Amino acid sequence: MSRALGPRPSLWHTGAMGGWLVLAACWAPAGGLWVVWVAAKIAAMLAGGTVLPFGAGFALALGRGAWPGTPTFLVLVVLAVLVAGLGALVWTVWRYVAERLPRPDDPIAALAHNPGIEVLKHAQAAGKAVELRRSLKGTDPLRLGPGEVGLLLGELQRPGRPGKGTALYASWEDTLVAFMAPRSGKTTALSIPYVLSAPGAVIATSNKADLWAATARLRQEAGGRVWLFDPQHITYQPQGWWWNPLSGLATVEDAHRLAGHFVLTVDDPQKKDLWGPAAQDLLCALFLAAATSGRSLRHVAAWLDEPAVPTPIELLHHAGFTLMASSLKGTQNGAVETRDGIYQTARTAAKCLRDQDILSWVTPGDALPAFSPAEFTAGTRPGTLYLLSKSRSAAAPLIAALTDTVMRAAEHHAERSGGRLDPPLVVCLDEAANICRIADLPELYSHLGSRGIVPVTILQSYEQGVTVWGEPGMAALWGAATRKLIGAGTDSPRLARDLATLIGQHDVPTRSLTHADGRTSEQISLRRQDILEPAAIRALPPGTALLLATGGRPALLGLCPWYAGPRAGRIAESITLAEAAITEGARRADATWPEVAE
Structure with a gap:
């Protein structure tokens, strides 16, 4: 029977039923006799008896001692166990095969063959990393670790292969934009892994403490300095530095x-x-x-x-x-x-x-050290700059200004170092539309990758970006991003329709049945339909994402959250220690308010 969508015809109403009955009549007795002989053979081995050879003689002797010296009761017990075991084996194999056979309209199967994403696989991405980074010249690409290869986008989903798939990476000249709703994995599968895997300096923005809690301790242990900008006391950590936005402002x-x-x-x-x-x-x-x-x-x-x-x-x-x-x-x-x-x-x-x-972070006081964007980007030890703000109405303009200043300092340093930063600078802009609005970010996307600056802008929806940069600006950002990730919870009908168009269509075999004169005839035809309809895109399960890569067809990925990675234990320990520090800091802050202390 052909694999196709639609109702299956009953065997009783097709011309094939007679053939199946003939086959069953011919082979069922022989198969059943063989099973009885195997059971008798096993019982004879257990009881020390004998059994006649399999064949016509064994069949004729079934009623008068086909297994001399072996108790018939033992043969029946072994036969029951053998039949149950064979049945369970057949059922398990059938379920295993059936679960891995893709449906005719399976989008995973339709998107699996994608030659355009070969450049994103580990071997090709590693070769690209060696080509882009001067410090890796002469290194065997196959010896590079995942953090040196690029930013892990996810694992390519294959039809009938649940679990881990082929890992795909963004290179050190790519620019990324991600659309992911809350609780869809943007922090666990993007921000935290990207901060920890970056080989160079990192800028990370967020409106919560979770990103800092999971990564700050590990980044510091790796040898880099951690700079925390938290004027709204999200982490309740003391201020350790200040930055002068007017420094170097001369034009x-x-x-x-x-x-x-x-x-x-x-x-x-x-x-x-x-x-x-x-x-x-x-x-x-x-x-x-x-x-x-x-x-x-x-x-x-x-x-x-x-x-x-x-x-x-x-x-x-x-x-x-x-x-x-x-x-x-x-x-x-x-x-x-x-x-x-x-x-x-x-x-x-x-x-x-x-x-x-907030003002104390951008004006001199208390003999705190001043943050220098130029030194941050040119330092030999990769630092990490965390920029936290709860909302757009608070420190957001200072976060945008500091992020922009560091990126321009990095670009200037790249120009004086042969054109590219090595190691690259990763700029992870979570909640970019709320706390890190940079007016010309779409224009910056067109050349940041060529300077070794890898921006990752994470938005909750396409419309959220439109509110910041307008329709032309958001279209420019979309077009300039070489890697686009669309995760679960895409509630924008417009984006879902556009994505369905970009993903394309495929031919799906469809079955139709015709009943006449007590018989059923079957016809298979091809139907052209969207690989993923807008409703299916909106219903993507958490932990999956669509990848639109320049030069390749769309691909369906499984995201790789930190808790499923090899460093899950250390990250969990870091989170526990950071949460304890936040709790202690909050208690100290409460103690400064008499009405709370009482």
Whole structure:
């Protein structure tokens, strides 16, 4: 019978029934007799008796001593055990084969043959790593560990082969974007493994403590320094350093870029805010005035509260930025309603500067060491920079600014080191749309990979990216990402439909039955249908993801969470110790509040 979708015809109503009855009539007696002979043979061996040879003589002697010296009861017991064992064996084999035979419309089988992803397998990816990294020249690619090969995307699912499949890797010149709903494995299968497997420096953003808890201790044990930016006390760890966003800011372009990180946090879903660009120009002028005069962000916050203060204008004139000074003077001398609207928008964008806990991380104090992006990217020991914030309304603009500054420092270092960073810099941007909005990230994607900077942007949905970068920007990010992962919980109908189109169609055999004159005839036809329909894409089980790789057809992967890997025990221990440190830190923080302590 052909494997096809549709109802199967009953054997009683097809012409094949007669043939099967003839076969059964011919072979069933012989098979049953052989089973009885085997049972008698086994019983004879146990009892020390004998049994006649298998054949017609044994069949004729069944009723009058075919197994002399062997108790008939023992033969019957062995026969029952043998029949039960053969039945169980046949049933087990049948179930094993049936479970591994793909359905005619099985998407795993349709996507399994994919020559375009051969370059992602270990051997090819290892060869690419040796080619891209100067420090690996002359190394046998087959001797490279998984962390040197690239970032593990997942394991290719094969039809009828549950469990581990072929591991696929992103190379050190790839750029990644992932769409994964909460609780679908974005931290356990992407962020944590990527931070731990990175051979060089790492930037990791998150709105929770789990990523830091699982990886910080192990990264520090590997020899690198851990830098934790946690102004909202998510981990309850003491502040150990500070960073000056105004350091090295000497051009209008740099100041305008820094101001853009602040303005991008202002809610404006329709991109119709007339005050946004003007507020960015205002912040640009104030940042430049503070940076060129040795002042800090505290002075910027104070200037925002006094729309008519002439100090920043004088400082810009003194530093030689006369055009910026003239622009700022024009803003201050404009119509009161216009000026107030611009300043209020700027104050909203820079509201994190009103929080003393946040401000202490970006202004000097308490003799804490200053973080240097240039030293971080050029250091011989790979450091790890954790940037934590609970929401967009808090320290998000500073996280975006620090991430952007480190990436630009890494790019500058790459240009002075032959064009590529070695080892590469991994930038894992979890919750990128909420706490790390970089306005030109889609444009950066087009060249970061060629500099040895591997960005991994993790979003909850395609629409979440549209709210940050708009339709053209999100389309540019999608197009520039060489590796795209779509995990479980894709609730966007638009994305699901587009993915169904990109995945393509296949021919599925379909069975139809015709009943006439007491007989059933069967016809098999081919039906063209989507390999994965939008509803099936939305219903992808947790732990799986679709991979869209440049130059290859889509593939269905099984993700590789940290708790299924070889370092699960050490990571679990690290989490336990970090949670204990968080608990102790929270208790110390509570003790500082009298009403809580009581």
